Amino acid sequence: MRARTLLGTGTVAALALTGIVTAPAHAAGHPVINEFSANITGTDIEYIEILADPGTDVSGHSLLVVKGDTGTQQGLVLQSNPAPALDADGRGTLQYPVNGIQNGSVSLLLVDGTAAVGSSVDADLDGTIDAGVAFTVVDAIALLDGGSGDLGWGTALAPSFDGGSFTVGGASRVPDGVDTDAPSDWVRNDYDGAGLAGYTGTISAGEAYNTPGAANEVFEAEEPPVELTCEADATAIGAVQGAGDSTPVEGTTVTVRGTVTGDWQSGGFNGFTLQDAGDGDAATSDGIFVYAPSSPDVAAGDLVQVTGTAAEHYGMTQVSNASVLDCGDGALPAPVELTLPVADHEPTESMLVTLPQTLSILEYYSYGRYGQVVVGTERQMQPTAVADPGSAEAAAIAATNAANRITIDDGRSTQNPDPAIHPGNLAEFTLENDFRGGDTITGITGVLDWRFDTWAIQPTAAGTYAEVNSREASPEIAGATLEVASFNVLNYFTTLGSRGAQTAEELARQEAKIVAAITELDSAVVGLLEIENNDGAALDALVAALNEAAGPNADGSARWAGIDTGTLGTDEITTAIIYQPALVSPEGAHAVLDSSVDPRFDTTKNRPALAQSFRDLATDRILTVAVNHLKSKGSACEGDTGEPEQGNCNDVRTAAAEALADWLATGPTGVESDGSLIIGDLNSYDHEDPIAALAAAGWTDLLAQFQGEEEYTYVFDGQLGYLDYGLADAEMLPYVVGADAWHANADETSLIDYSMQFKQAAQDALFAPDPYRASDHDAVVIGLAFPEDEPEEPGTGGHPVFGDAHPVHGDDHPGQGFGKGKGPGAPRAV
Numbered sequence: 001m002r003a004r005t006l007l008g009t010g011t012v013a014a015l016a017l018t019g020i021v022t023a024p025a026h027a028a029g030h031p032v033i034n035e036f037s038a039n040i041t042g043t044d045i046e047y048i049e050i051l052a053d054p055g056t057d058v059s060g061h062s063l064l065v066v067k068g069d070t071g072t073q074q075g076l077v078l079q080s081n082p083a084p085a086l087d088a089d090g091r092g093t094l095q096y097p098v099n100g101i102q103n104g105s106v107s108l109l110l111v112d113g114t115a116a117v118g119s120s121v122d123a124d125l126d127g128t129i130d131a132g133v134a135f136t137v138v139d140a141i142a143l144l145d146g147g148s149g150d151l152g153w154g155t156a157l158a159p160s161f162d163g164g165s166f167t168v169g170g171a172s173r174v175p176d177g178v179d180t181d182a183p184s185d186w187v188r189n190d191y192d193g194a195g196l197a198g199y200t201g202t203i204s205a206g207e208a209y210n211t212p213g214a215a216n217e218v219f220e221a222e223e224p225p226v227e228l229t230c231e232a233d234a235t236a237i238g239a240v241q242g243a244g245d246s247t248p249v250e251g252t253t254v255t256v257r258g259t260v261t262g263d264w265q266s267g268g269f270n271g272f273t274l275q276d277a278g279d280g281d282a283a284t285s286d287g288i289f290v291y292a293p294s295s296p297d298v299a300a301g302d303l304v305q306v307t308g309t310a311a312e313h314y315g316m317t318q319v320s321n322a323s324v325l326d327c328g329d330g331a332l333p334a335p336v337e338l339t340l341p342v343a344d345h346e347p348t349e350s351m352l353v354t355l356p357q358t359l360s361i362l363e364y365y366s367y368g369r370y371g372q373v374v375v376g377t378e379r380q381m382q383p384t385a386v387a388d389p390g391s392a393e394a395a396a397i398a399a400t401n402a403a404n405r406i407t408i409d410d411g412r413s414t415q416n417p418d419p420a421i422h423p424g425n426l427a428e429f430t431l432e433n434d435f436r437g438g439d440t441i442t443g444i445t446g447v448l449d450w451r452f453d454t455w456a457i458q459p460t461a462a463g464t465y466a467e468v469n470s471r472e473a474s475p476e477i478a479g480a481t482l483e484v485a486s487f488n489v490l491n492y493f494t495t496l497g498s499r500g501a502q503t504a505e506e507l508a509r510q511e512a513k514i515v516a517a518i519t520e521l522d523s524a525v526v527g528l529l530e531i532e533n534n535d536g537a538a539l540d541a542l543v544a545a546l547n548e549a550a551g552p553n554a555d556g557s558a559r560w561a562g563i564d565t566g567t568l569g570t571d572e573i574t575t576a577i578i579y580q581p582a583l584v585s586p587e588g589a590h591a592v593l594d595s596s597v598d599p600r601f602d603t604t605k606n607r608p609a610l611a612q613s614f615r616d617l618a619t620d621r622i623l624t625v626a627v628n629h630l631k632s633k634g635s636a637c638e639g640d641t642g643e644p645e646q647g648n649c650n651d652v653r654t655a656a657a658e659a660l661a662d663w664l665a666t667g668p669t670g671v672e673s674d675g676s677l678i679i680g681d682l683n684s685y686d687h688e689d690p691i692a693a694l695a696a697a698g699w700t701d702l703l704a705q706f707q708g709e710e711e712y713t714y715v716f717d718g719q720l721g722y723l724d725y726g727l728a729d730a731e732m733l734p735y736v737v738g739a740d741a742w743h744a745n746a747d748e749t750s751l752i753d754y755s756m757q758f759k760q761a762a763q764d765a766l767f768a769p770d771p772y773r774a775s776d777h778d779a780v781v782i783g784l785a786f787p788e789d790e791p792e793e794p795g796t797g798g799h800p801v802f803g804d805a806h807p808v809h810g811d812d813h814p815g816q817g818f819g820k821g822k823g824p825g826a827p828r829a830v
Contacts, residue, residue, distance in 0.1 A: 037170035068105030070149035105150035111135035124497030163270035230327035238284035259330030267412030287351035303330030341403035363718030368751035371410030385721030407456035418760035424465025438469030475740035477783025485523035486679035488777035509754035512769035527627035533574035591668035600659035621786035628680035657690035661697035675732025702739035748773035
């Protein structure tokens, strides 16, 4: 154990532990993984050491390496090797080739039996080894790097398991062989290779040597006894911080004295921040983090003296190996005003600061998992949502966005914290005390620090929170007699344990939200994205749930029906169409665009396009609706031409858009219609090439036309834009009277969604069966008004419905701005 000083008043003697502590013999009573190395500085030296009672027979045992990172290989065996023979002491070491143990989230399993490389140990990805595998788990360790959706099988060593901040590269059981199924059995190995031949290492007190095939050893720094008093000479914190990015006295013993400004002893940081009266140098910070996991409790306002080692921990200056002395009550310093954009954060690192500006909540993707939100001076647009890719304007927007934001954390590094803390008022997050993207926080106070490669405020005093982006009802398009909507159902799967719901309870929660949303939309035709591609079973289940919620029409007929397409393409998700038979009727058969129809529409990447014509029963007019879900930006495609501003696979999406326009021009449903709509997720912002290709083919972007290009349906990295579209061809455009996005999803935190994964029980209970956060994409609604009489021939007069003063084309359209009713703006046809 590390030497520590008891916190009290007066004089305290620090005990000195010297040299190397050698762990005792094997204690578990069964074979264990006793030490491993998966990643060290430079060329990785990777091994797994097992330990058992001398004479134990481990023939028939294997060591498996299982991928934990999200992706297609999650849960698959990456390495499978026979367990090494044991020596007379009961030790055996399996040496791997360089990079034999994959970096990232990975699990190491000692099993009785074996498994083939490429086989799955957890087919349903529920975090539990499947029943029926051909082995029995004897011991298992999971290394987690904090990635969203990552899984581990065994005792989890997360980056913060020992108060650290970064992924564990190697670790040793201390004492040898101890196994209580707790992370506390383990001590992190020196990442710089101390103990390995040819490596000097930079081992710190409390770390273990790399000792494959030998007893595990923990290093304790040799320190001479020192008498600490509150009258001892103290170094100004500014002199320890220095004027640069790192401390000028790294590795030396320092004594600092100041007031505790933030108590982070629980929640994973394992320390506190200290600030003194200052050294008069504006270039140096007067605050510092003290890493002291063994220190007795301190509280904000305590005057303490700390003696320890000046160090840089992944870019943040700290005092470690700290002895802490209580020197009575101090006075909290006045917080420094920090105004965005911040030219240089270093002079206020670990100091008490306040953010005086009214800041908008931009990003909340990591809020439920890590308690973090990103705020900025105003809501930010995706550069290619408002400027051409590669342009100077797009680059300037990106730079401005990056400069005018900062993270508000919650003072904890633990995952899925309970309670979740509201980032503005710092009270517990509840359904009554929630927030949405675009709401504002003014004057929050806390300590500025650098963790996880991010400058963040660790709050100590609440700011003023304002709800400025209230929830809205679904859009009602003025003048519309028929509405068409696009809605992403966020992996609605009736097959449990796949992409969507993991349990029947989750499915019921998910279905309740989707049904509430579609019921409120009440559109005649709804195109669905991300529904399970299981021969229509998921579609039938959703239609049945909608009809149960709605009840029958007055004549006893069902309110909703779906287009029966069977399985479309090979992806696990597909596109689908539901409709209200009392309002519209399908005309002809549905049509599908895939690679067999046009090789440009690559359905190994894009989901097949689905088109169906409908007759408006009120007017006998016919419209064709084509639902699409093009390739995402999230993973690369072979042959990408290197346009990072437009994301991965831009060429694939662009070719698909060109093929889609050509296909629809042929009337693929075989029905003569009055025009066509393209709806769905095109995974492109509206200045990007796929949308430009559709514009060149004569299609008009209806969100841009009616709401302005600063409309949005999705939030990514705290920036707004729309990936979800309604586009009209030239024949349909005259009948369009409006289009709008329903911001019921993108502005909501995922903490209130249906999923029960990565949530504590209290956060599971935040669920409500309402439309909000039914998906991560907002729905798009298009309003149409067909005349009941025949339209005039083109070029013979005014607009067939409205005459020459049609609001789409007139100069006085009220909806062309940022969102609903935000003032005039030039319409944009794309």
